[in-house]
Amino acid sequence: MxxxxxxxxxxxxxxxxxxxxxxxxxxxxxxxxxxxxxxxxxxxxxxxxxxxxxxxxxxxxxxxxxxxxxxxxxxxxxxxxxxxxxxxxxxxxxxxxxxxxxxxxxxxxxxxxxxxxxxxxxxxxxxxxxxxxxxxxxxxxxxxxxxxxxxxxxxxxxxPLGAGFRWAVEIPNTKYGDSILIMGPGQRGLAAVIAAKSVGAKTIIVTGLTADHAKLELAKSYGATHVIDIENENIRDRIKDITGGEGVDTVLDVTPGATGPIEDAINVARVGGTIVLAGVKAFRPVAKFVSDKVVFKELRILGAFGVTSSGYxxxxxxxxxxxxxxxxxxxxxxxxxxxxxxxxxxxxxxxxxxxxxxxxxxxx
Known part of the structure; x- marks a missing residue:
């Protein structure tokens, strides 16, 4: 050599x-x-x-x-x-x-x-x-x-695309006609948009900060039907408007560090909906976690660790x-x-x- x-x-x-x-x-x-x-x-x-x-x-x-x-x-x-x-x-x-x-x-x-x-x-x-x-x-x-x-x-x-397929499609079983909220417009959030679009999700919503404007525009080009600037818009009100008050089938959180999105996820998921948690929070506790909301809405909360061969x-x-x-x-x-x-x-x-x-x- x-x-x-x-x-x-x-x-x-x-x-x-x-x-x-x-x-x-x-x-x-x-x-x-x-x-x-x-x-x-x-x-x-x-x-x-x-x-x-x-x-x-x-x-x-x-x-x-x-x-x-x-x-x-x-x-x-x-x-x-x-x-x-x-x-x-x-x-x-x-x-x-x-x-x-x-x-x-x-x-x-x-x-x-x-x-x-x-x-x-x-x-x-x-x-x-x-x-x-x-x-x-x-x-x-x-x-x-x-x-x-x-x-x-x-x-x-x-x-990142493998993560998008596993987290946004395989774990929650996203299928044709479903609605999904993707929290975070980074590369894995964008990959999740691409993956959800590829299986026919009807409503794809992406949240981000004001500083994420370019990423949110890119999300729309990849198939997001709606984007939400959470610093200037109320996420719960927007999700109600978009879904006719029903909430979304799936919420995928890929935001790093912040625990607030988990509280929002519980509030905007539909009854019987699924929440996938992929963004790590440095072991910070979720301050406003109300377990009764999970019980009475019968939500599924699933962790997402890594990517497997099918996603790749x-x-x-x-x-x-x-x-x-x-x-x-x-x-x-x-x-x-x-x-x-x-x-x-x-x-x-x-x-x-x-x-x-x-x-x-x-x-x-």
Missing amino acids: ACKTTFAMTLTAPRVLQPRDIPLPDIADDRALLRIEACGICGTDCEQFETGMRVPMPHIPGHEPLGVIEDIGDGAAKRWGVDVGDRVAVETLLSCHMCKRCLVGEYHLCANRQVYSTIPLADEHGLWGAYANHMVLDARTILHKMDPSIPAQVAVMYN RKAIDLIHSGAVALEKMHTHDFAVADAELAIRTLGREIPGDESIHSCLIPEH
């Missing part, structure tokens, strides 16, 4: 990313080396940068890798059905495939799971994240082949079809060395610049 080290950005403390050259290991029979083409950046990256997410440091962040197989063991090639030169999307979760949850098909809830981007640098080779030019693919990895002709900035959207496959099929102008969502490319700038831009720390979907593009 011509290159003996690879470049990576390591998180050494909260809000501290440092460059490092890391030796490339020999690749075992059941593993592969991925040459990274792009790594998507999302709200989880912002949280990880800010807090470290209780993960031992240093480690290499980056949980949305798209890349090309550069080296692979014979056993891995046979098991995954891929070879050197193939482009692949990488599922984030590493599950044991042996525990009770794995054996009943809920591998994303594996009792022994690890997650790419949260494994310490001191663990074996250390190349467990995609803020790098290369990463090692463990034997437990689930891969999906992707068309190499699609621009990397679009192909790497398999991750739907996302990749959509990307391959070219049916949706996904490139409109992409706003920024950054070098791997500029990972901090990418995160701060997404987190609205850079005055006058706003990111919707962005990715790191390694230099090879």
Whole structure:
């Protein structure tokens, strides 16, 4: 192998990313080396940068890798059905495939799971994240082949789009003619709009802040029938007007941090409706949670953790079809060395610049 080290950005403390050259290991029979083409950046990256997410440091962040197989063991090639030169999307979760949850098909809830981007640098080779030019693919990895002709900035959207399909369609069983309220117009909220539209949802409502105007307009271009600026409009009154007082079939909350949307979700869901909670709140309690409303409306409240293969496959099929102008969502490319700038831009720390979907593009 011509290159003996690879470049990576390591998180050494909260809000501290440092460059490092890391030796490339020999690749075992059941593993592969991925040459990274792009790594998507999302709200989880912002949280990880800010807090470290209780993960031992240093480690290499980056949980949305798209890349090309550069080296692979014979056993891995046979098991995954891929070879050197193939482009692949990488599922984030590493599950044991042996525990009770794995054996009943809920591998994303594996009792022994690890997650790419949260494994310490001191663990074996250390190349467990995609803020790098290369990463090692463990034997437990689930891969999906992707068309190499699609621009990397679009192909790497398999991750947020997969979340959109799982959270907005699969978990609540959204179907033709349904109504859905999507709280939060970030990339996963927009992906949820695309997913709901693809299965024929009749009423798609998206909420956001005044600062989210461009994102709300983009949501309309992807199929949202209504958008609500919650800083200037009363969400409950608007939902009553839109649904004729009935409420929505499904509410999907993808907002980070704020707990107020959960209170709103309970109030605007229809009787017998479903609420899907996907936005993490840093373990903050919901101050105005009234359980009797859940009881008397007979609401289903469901958590949504991660993405599974069915969601990824739907996302990749959509990307391959070219049916949706996904490139409109992409706003920024950054070098791997500029990972901090990418995160701060997404987190609205850079005055006058706003990111919707962005990715790191390694230099090879």
